[in-house]
Amino acid sequence: MIEKFRDWNHNRHEYAKEWKERTGGKVMGYFCTYVPEELLIAADILPVRILGSHEPQDVTEPHLFGMYCPFSRDCLAQGLKGHYDYLDGIMIAHSCLHIRQTYSSWEKHVPRDFSYYLPVPQNLQTEHATPYLAEEYKDLKKALENWIERDISEDDIQRGIEVMNENRSLIHKIYDMKLEENPVVNGEETMQVAITQQLIDKTEHSKLLKEYVEHLKSVSTKYTDTRLMILGSENDDIDFVNMVEECGSTIVIDEHCIGTRYFWNNVEQENGGEKLVQIAQRYVDKPPCPTKDWMERHRVTHILELAKKYDVKGAILIQQKFCDPHELDIPAIKKALNEVGISTLFLEFDVTVPIGQFKIRVEAFLEMIDDDDLF
Numbered sequence: 001m002i003e004k005f006r007d008w009n010h011n012r013h014e015y016a017k018e019w020k021e022r023t024g025g026k027v028m029g030y031f032c033t034y035v036p037e038e039l040l041i042a043a044d045i046l047p048v049r050i051l052g053s054h055e056p057q058d059v060t061e062p063h064l065f066g067m068y069c070p071f072s073r074d075c076l077a078q079g080l081k082g083h084y085d086y087l088d089g090i091m092i093a094h095s096c097l098h099i100r101q102t103y104s105s106w107e108k109h110v111p112r113d114f115s116y117y118l119p120v121p122q123n124l125q126t127e128h129a130t131p132y133l134a135e136e137y138k139d140l141k142k143a144l145e146n147w148i149e150r151d152i153s154e155d156d157i158q159r160g161i162e163v164m165n166e167n168r169s170l171i172h173k174i175y176d177m178k179l180e181e182n183p184v185v186n187g188e189e190t191m192q193v194a195i196t197q198q199l200i201d202k203t204e205h206s207k208l209l210k211e212y213v214e215h216l217k218s219v220s221t222k223y224t225d226t227r228l229m230i231l232g233s234e235n236d237d238i239d240f241v242n243m244v245e246e247c248g249s250t251i252v253i254d255e256h257c258i259g260t261r262y263f264w265n266n267v268e269q270e271n272g273g274e275k276l277v278q279i280a281q282r283y284v285d286k287p288p289c290p291t292k293d294w295m296e297r298h299r300v301t302h303i304l305e306l307a308k309k310y311d312v313k314g315a316i317l318i319q320q321k322f323c324d325p326h327e328l329d330i331p332a333i334k335k336a337l338n339e340v341g342i343s344t345l346f347l348e349f350d351v352t353v354p355i356g357q358f359k360i361r362v363e364a365f366l367e368m369i370d371d372d373d374l375f
Contacts, residue, residue: 001208001211001212001215002189002192002193002212004208005189005192005193005196005208005212006192008196008199008200009192009195009196009199009238012048012051012196012199013083013084013086015199015200016046016048016086016199017086019046019201020046020086023044023046025044025045025046026043026044026045026046026088026089026114026147026148027045027046027048027086027087027088027089028040028045028046028047028048028087028088028089028090028091028114029048029049029050029084029087029089029090029091029112030047030048030049030050030090030091030092030093031049031050031075031090031091031092031093031095031099031102031103032092032093032095032099032257033049033093033257033261033262033286033289034093034094034095034118034120034283034289034292035047035091035092035093035118036093036118036137036140036279036280036283037160037164037202038157038160038161038163038164038267038279039137039140039141039144039152039157039160039279040144040160041159041160041163041164041202042152042156042157042159042160043144043145043148043152043156044148045088045089045144045148046201047198048087048198048199049198049199050075050078050079050084050090051075051078051195051236052070052071052074052075052077052078052236052351053074053077053078053083054074054237054239054351054352054353055074055351055352056351056352057073057074057077057081057351059077059080059081060073060076060077060080060105063076063080063105063109064076064098064101064102064105067322068098068101068322069098069099069233069320069321069322069323070320070321070322070349070350070351071098071099071233071234071320071323071349072098072099072101072102073102073351074351075099075102076102076105076106079106079109079110080109080110084110087112088112088113088114089112089113089114089115089116089147090103090106090107090112090114090115090116091114091115091116091117091118092116092117092118093118093120094117094118094119094120094122095120095289095291096289096291096323096324096325098322098323103117113147114143114147116140116143118136118140119136120133120136120283120292121133121292122291122292122294123292123294123295124284124288124292125294125295125296129284130277130280130281130284131277131280133280133283133284134274134276134277134279134280137276137279137280138276141276154275157275157276157279158275161267161269161275161278161279163202163203163206164202164266164267165266165267166202166206167197167202167205167206167209167263168263168264168265168266169266170206170209170210170213171190171193171194171197171209171263172263173213174190174193174209174212174213174216175190175253175260177216178190178252178253178310179252179309179310179311180222181311182222182223182224183222183223183250183252184216184219184220184221184222184223185216185219185223186223186245186250186251187228187230187241187244187245187250187251187252187254188238188241188242188245188251190251190254190259191236191238191241191251191254191258191259192238193209193212194258194259194262194263195236195238195258197262197263198258198262223250224250225245225248225249225250226248226249226250226313226314226366226369226370227249227250227252227310227311227312227313227314228244228249228250228251228252228312228313228314228315228316229251229252229253229254229255229303229306229307229310229312229314229315229316229342230244230251230254230255230256230315230316230318231254231255231256231303231315231316231317231318231333232255232256232317232318232319232326232329232330232333233256233318233319233320233323233326233349234256234257234258234320235254235256235258235318235349236258237349237353239353239355240353240355240358243353243355243358243359243362244316244362247359247362247363247366248363248366249314249362249366252310252311252312253306253307253309253310253312255287255299255302255303255306256318257289260287260306261286261287261289264286264287265282265285265286265287266282267279267281267282268281268282287299287302289325290325290326290328290329291325293329297332299329299333300329300332300333300336303333303336303337304336304337304340307337307340307342308340312342313342313343313369314342314343314344314345314365314366314369315337315342315343315344315345316344316345316347316362316365317330317333317334317344317345317346317347318347318349319346319347319348319349320348320349321348321349321350330346334346343365343368343369345361345362345365347361
């Protein structure tokens with residue numbers, strides 16, 4: 001059943017075009033996981049995460065500095081090359097400088113019918129963050145209503161919340177299966193599910209996800225290799241994950257914005273509560289990106305809790321080249337993991353992953369972990 005998720009991932013553009021033709025709806029490309037998809041779903045808009053292709057390109061130099069992160073440059077290249085021409089709109093939630101410049105360059109050189117820059121507080125730990133963000137959502141709601149030429153009702157917003165909560169809860173069931181000593185699902189399979197979660201109509205995705213969860217309950221094949229965690233900068237590189245697992249490991253947990261940081265928590269609802277406030281609270285409370293982990297630093301504690309819960313033996317720390325926020329975080333994360341006996345390997349990503357070089361380093365890392373386990 002994983003083949004359907006793989007097909008969705010590989011044919012993401014074809015799916016969006018077909019969805020648009022089938023439904024007559026609008027498609028919104030978005031940068032950054034702080035975009036509240038609940039409101040887009042309430043407006044009957046298909047949210048599509050803008051991702052790169054992991055292929056070398058030479059079209060972004062006039063628009064982005066060469067020392068901007070390769071993920072940001074790769075995303076812009078996809079727009080400049082016309083791969084996302086089916087998008088009706090684009091939007092971003094305030095995040096790092098590099099992806100903000102990607103959005104600005106895209107807006108200027110690949111114009112769409114609708115574009116929106118959503119302010120999100122950098123300091124999410126203040127008591128003002130949630131009410132501030134909820135007010136910004138009101139402005140976003142008005143902008144969407146003007147664009148789609150209809151009101152977005154409270155029932156519409158409730159539907160958006162329920163659709164997103166269901167989808168997030170279902171993928172948690174798969175990650176829960178990786179708590180087992182010998183899980184029935186590996187890192188490549190969960191990454192296929194997580195990536196497509198950000199590309200496919202959530203209702204359709206959840207339908208298949210329910211079937212996949214039931215299917216996994218009857219699977220007898222189990223993964224018994226070294227339990228690893230991957231974390232850090234954005235990583236949706238399936239070839240890299242395959243390579244790591246083919247070296248003799250199983251990635252049982254991740255902490256990056258394509259994976260758990262995207263879906264980890266739900267919108268918590270209370271009777272009589274204002275829905276936009278509840279949605280805002282969810283995004284304030286979600287595992288933070290390092291750009292928003294201020295003033296107190298919570299990411300390290302969260303990562304250590306995941307590592308303990310999923311019984312990882314090693315962690316691969318990933319940094320997209322020139323990614324300053326993660327570069328600042330990684331030394332503290334490495335130190336904390338090492339102090340609790342978890343070995344770490346640091347890898348710096350560029351547009352394309354140098355699989356051969358990385359494979360040698362991953363093999364050596366796994367050998368080191370296995371040798372440590374003998375004593």
